[in-house]
Amino acid sequence: MSKIIVDPITRIEGHLKIEVVVENGVVKDAYSSGMMFRGIELILRNRDPRDAQRYTQRICGVCPTSHSIAATLNLDSAFGLADKIPDNGRIVRNLILGAAHIADHILHFYHLAALDYVDVTKVAKYNGNDPVLNSVKQFIERGELAPFVPRNEGDYRLSDKVNIEATAHYIEALEMRRKAQEMLVIFGGKMPHNMAVVPGGVTETVTVDKIASFLWRLNELRDFIDNVYIPDVLAVAEAYPDYFEIGAGCGNLLSYGLWDLEGNDADYTKRNRLVKQGTVSTDLKVGTLDPNKIMEYVKYSWYTNSSTGKHPTQGVTEPQYGKKEAYSWVKAPRYDGKVYEVGPLAGIAVTYARGEPTVKKLVDSVLSKFKASPKALFSVLGRHAARALITKYVADAMPEWLLQLKPGEPAYIDYQIPDEAFGMGLTDAARGALGHWVEIKDKKIANYQCVVPSTWNLSPRDDQGQPGPVEQALIGTKIKNEKNPFEIGRIVRSFDPCLACAIHVITPKGRSIGAYRIG
Amino acid sequence: MGHIESARSSGPLYQPKVAVVGVGNLLRGDDGVGVHLIHKLAEMVHEDWVEFIDAGTVPDVLTLLDDKVGRLILIDAANAGGEPGTIYRFGLEDIDTCPGMPISLHDISFFDNLKLVSALGKRFESVVIIGIEPESTEFGLGLSPKISAKLPEAASLVLDEMREFLKQSTEVM
Numbered sequence: 001m002s003k004i005i006v007d008p009i010t011r012i013e014g015h016l017k018i019e020v021v022v023e024n025g026v027v028k029d030a031y032s033s034g035m036m037f038r039g040i041e042l043i044l045r046n047r048d049p050r051d052a053q054r055y056t057q058r059i060c061g062v063c064p065t066s067h068s069i070a071a072t073l074n075l076d077s078a079f080g081l082a083d084k085i086p087d088n089g090r091i092v093r094n095l096i097l098g099a100a101h102i103a104d105h106i107l108h109f110y111h112l113a114a115l116d117y118v119d120v121t122k123v124a125k126y127n128g129n130d131p132v133l134n135s136v137k138q139f140i141e142r143g144e145l146a147p148f149v150p151r152n153e154g155d156y157r158l159s160d161k162v163n164i165e166a167t168a169h170y171i172e173a174l175e176m177r178r179k180a181q182e183m184l185v186i187f188g189g190k191m192p193h194n195m196a197v198v199p200g201g202v203t204e205t206v207t208v209d210k211i212a213s214f215l216w217r218l219n220e221l222r223d224f225i226d227n228v229y230i231p232d233v234l235a236v237a238e239a240y241p242d243y244f245e246i247g248a249g250c251g252n253l254l255s256y257g258l259w260d261l262e263g264n265d266a267d268y269t270k271r272n273r274l275v276k277q278g279t280v281s282t283d284l285k286v287g288t289l290d291p292n293k294i295m296e297y298v299k300y301s302w303y304t305n306s307s308t309g310k311h312p313t314q315g316v317t318e319p320q321y322g323k324k325e326a327y328s329w330v331k332a333p334r335y336d337g338k339v340y341e342v343g344p345l346a347g348i349a350v351t352y353a354r355g356e357p358t359v360k361k362l363v364d365s366v367l368s369k370f371k372a373s374p375k376a377l378f379s380v381l382g383r384h385a386a387r388a389l390i391t392k393y394v395a396d397a398m399p400e401w402l403l404q405l406k407p408g409e410p411a412y413i414d415y416q417i418p419d420e421a422f423g424m425g426l427t428d429a430a431r432g433a434l435g436h437w438v439e440i441k442d443k444k445i446a447n448y449q450c451v452v453p454s455t456w457n458l459s460p461r462d463d464q465g466q467p468g469p470v471e472q473a474l475i476g477t478k479i480k481n482e483k484n485p486f487e488i489g490r491i492v493r494s495f496d497p498c499l500a501c502a503i504h505v506i507t508p509k510g511r512s513i514g515a516y517r518i519g
Numbered sequence: 520m521g522h523i524e525s526a527r528s529s530g531p532l533y534q535p536k537v538a539v540v541g542v543g544n545l546l547r548g549d550d551g552v553g554v555h556l557i558h559k560l561a562e563m564v565h566e567d568w569v570e571f572i573d574a575g576t577v578p579d580v581l582t583l584l585d586d587k588v589g590r591l592i593l594i595d596a597a598n599a600g601g602e603p604g605t606i607y608r609f610g611l612e613d614i615d616t617c618p619g620m621p622i623s624l625h626d627i628s629f630f631d632n633l634k635l636v637s638a639l640g641k642r643f644e645s646v647v648i649i650g651i652e653p654e655s656t657e658f659g660l661g662l663s664p665k666i667s668a669k670l671p672e673a674a675s676l677v678l679d680e681m682r683e684f685l686k687q688s689t690e691v692m
Contacts, residue, residue: 043546043660055660058545058576107579111635136638144634174639178582185583192577 016458016497018470020488022479027488030467030474032458034330041317044448049075049417049440050199052448056436057193059450062498065100065184066429067436068197069093070450073268074436075199078423079415082266088411089201090263091401094274095214096188096197097427098259098394098401102221103180104430105344105391106229108496110173113384114166116490117236119156122163132171133164152486157239166235169228176224183217186210201412206405215402222395225388233388237370237381244372247380247491249473250339251282253346254456256289256426256433259394268426274397275347275390275428276354279340282375284353291424291435293336294451297462302326308463312449313422313437332459332468333451341469342432342456343495345386348393349377358396362389383494417443429453431498454498470495536568537681538588542595542629544576549603549653549666552673553594556651559674569681579632582639589644590684592677593629597650604669606676609648647680649673 021029040059044052053071057064072093076082123137158166181191187204188194196204204210237244256268257277265271269289279287296315298308302323307316312333320326334340351359352374366385367374376382418440425436432453439447459468467475470492479485541557544550554573561571570588574580584591597607614630633646651673654663662670 040546040658043658055546060576062577064575064577131640132638135640139634139638144637171638174582174635181583191583192580193573193575 016492018474018488018492020474020485022482022485025479025482027474027477027479030471031327032330032460032468032470033328034454034458040450041315041448044445046444046446049078049438049443049445052436052438052445053198054193056450060452060498063100063104063429063431063434064193065097065188065197066427066434067450068194069097070425070427070429070434070436072197072199072425073427074423074425074438076423077266077268077425078421078438078440079199079418080421081200081413081415082268083264084413085201085263086410086413087263088206088405088409089413090260091405092187092202092204092206092411093197094259094401095398096184096194096202098398099180099184099188101430102225102391102395103177103184105387106173106180106224107177108430109229109233109384109387110170112496113493114170114232114236116152116486116493117156117240118158118166118170119163120167120170122160123167125160126164130168133168136167136171152484152489154481154484155486158235162235162239166232169232172224172228176221179217180221183214183221186214198412200415201410204411206407206409206411208407211402211405211407215399218395218398218402222392225392225395230388230392233384234366234369237385240381241370243380243490244370244376244382245379246477246487247383247473247494248378249341250469251378252335252338252340253280253349254289254335254340254342254433255279255346255350256428256435257350258347258428259397268424274394276351276356277426278350278354279335280346280350280353282378284349284374286350286353289426291426294333294435295337296331296333296451298326298331299463300326300460301328301331303331312435312451313439313447315449326460328458328460330455330459332462333456334462334466337464339459339462339466339469339472340456341495342428342453343383343386344390344428344430344432345377345383346432347428348386348390349374351393359389359393362393380490380494383496387496419443431496432456452498457495458497470497536587537590537592537684538570538572538584539592539594539677539681540572540574540580540629542574542593545660546658548655548657548659549651549662550596550656552596552651552653552662552666552670555662555667556594556670556673556677559670560677563674564678564681568685574629579629581629581632581636581641584636584641586641590680591643591646592680593646593648594673594677595629595648595650596653596656597648599650599652601652603652603654603663604665605652606669606673607648607650607652608676609650611646611648614648645684649677649680 017033019031020027044055053068056067056071059067121140123133126133126137185191187196189196196202255277257273257275259274261272261274269277277289295309295311302319302321304318304320307318352363421440423438427434434453435451437449457469461467473491477487479487541553543553545554554575557571557573572580599607654665
């Protein structure tokens, strides 16, 4: 029996740590530990409720835009505005969030996940004239592109030609990401940490120029998604078909849905969204979303046991570091007492199981290409495919949204902050279900809670001893080479994990600090 | 420029030559020192050859920079072992830029981003890092008094770096 610890990063405090116990080449047990997501409620208490949009964006360096949307939906609902947002406001929010998701998914695939499958060092064999490929070739020869270099020696299966092509796409993806971010800036005002999404709508006015400027970038992105991103994901899937059977996980998926297609139903769990709300399991039976079924458990987290089994609105954060059996700062959220995975796979699977025709066609075409059943979606490749398909799904929906905008008409409605109110904001972030809850007293925040996607996916065991989604995806996996257990990295990265509140402190190399001191 | 904006939202005639980027988490006390300093500088300086960017917790903003940016000044909290409030000046060669393989997008740092954009052909004439030793990075808004008291000095050091670059580039022109 051996214990493998994937604890890769030293520069970020509170990163994810995965501990895996391997016996006879099979993962027998897995423990996912993460840092505490504490403090947001303390920071926001007694502040103007509108500060929530500004501050919660700073929780996350990867999906600030999703937090701005969740916080704003939360405040809309607390202020009694959820069904009164002008269509321009609703649509501009969708466009901002859509741009963020496109940028994010492209980044995740090319700059994090693809290197698990694409061997960029093969670019050394490149003899052509492409200046970008030659530049990458030089970088790799000099070792400068580390840590973006291969990590799974011994299991790279693509041909040299495909490896070289994918490396060129890796660079092109940076440019595409820039275009998606620029698209976000057109309506969001700035990137990162947009200022435009506010309770009541958005602060940006809609003009024909902005629509046109958005559209030409969107067209380029759609071209990239259709002709580069999706084909690359499929090429990986063709070469690594066993990954349709690896990393299945807990088999239950939860989606809050996202991108509001209508604004006149105040209930976020019921309103029509592009990506649908609900739950789905391997049998493809759909369940209705009921946020009251969400509870957080802490038996295996460093919090006092008295705070276990509470709904986020009743959530208590009482740290007890070193508690017996506990191994994570992450609580274990459960839905209806069961383990649920969140993320693009959940969004796609719920929308598919609800029979939405566009998603049905997209998913079926991928499944039929691999002669696979929908069950194959519950896998490492299923997650990557779902991420690519959701990117296409939203990018293809956006041109129509642009046409629905009415230049010159309001995108914002005025409001009063109530003396006392409760609010709830639900959306899917790029990594899955994101919920914000607020209680207002005397026009100030009395309590604020966020349950973020990675709390679901990276959660430790719950009070019943059920392992979290990533833990379940790891347990039972066959490890080909214990010295280089690439299966583990591939499984964990397929979840696109995200841990909050990383500190970005830089650390100099080990030289005398006197040499740097200037003040 | 009167307020802080990200790159490329400022119109075609705007041609910055220095980008000052503040990185840090405003929710974690002194970790946010780079962001606090950026806001202070943006109130002090209104020149069209300098661009201030509040990168917050999103260090991958470099692809959005204007192509005319020659010098990059990064302001961040730095754990270098000195007394809290100590101000450091680093070059890229002083920073450990490749600590391991990323497992999450959170692990892709400002420096990784710098490598990626250089693969795109984007190179800066110089990159300077101004680091400030934090006292506390616990959850909470605002800087500790010791760090806050250092902001004027840190600001004037950044201004010196900006002027120095301007002097060099005018000499060349």
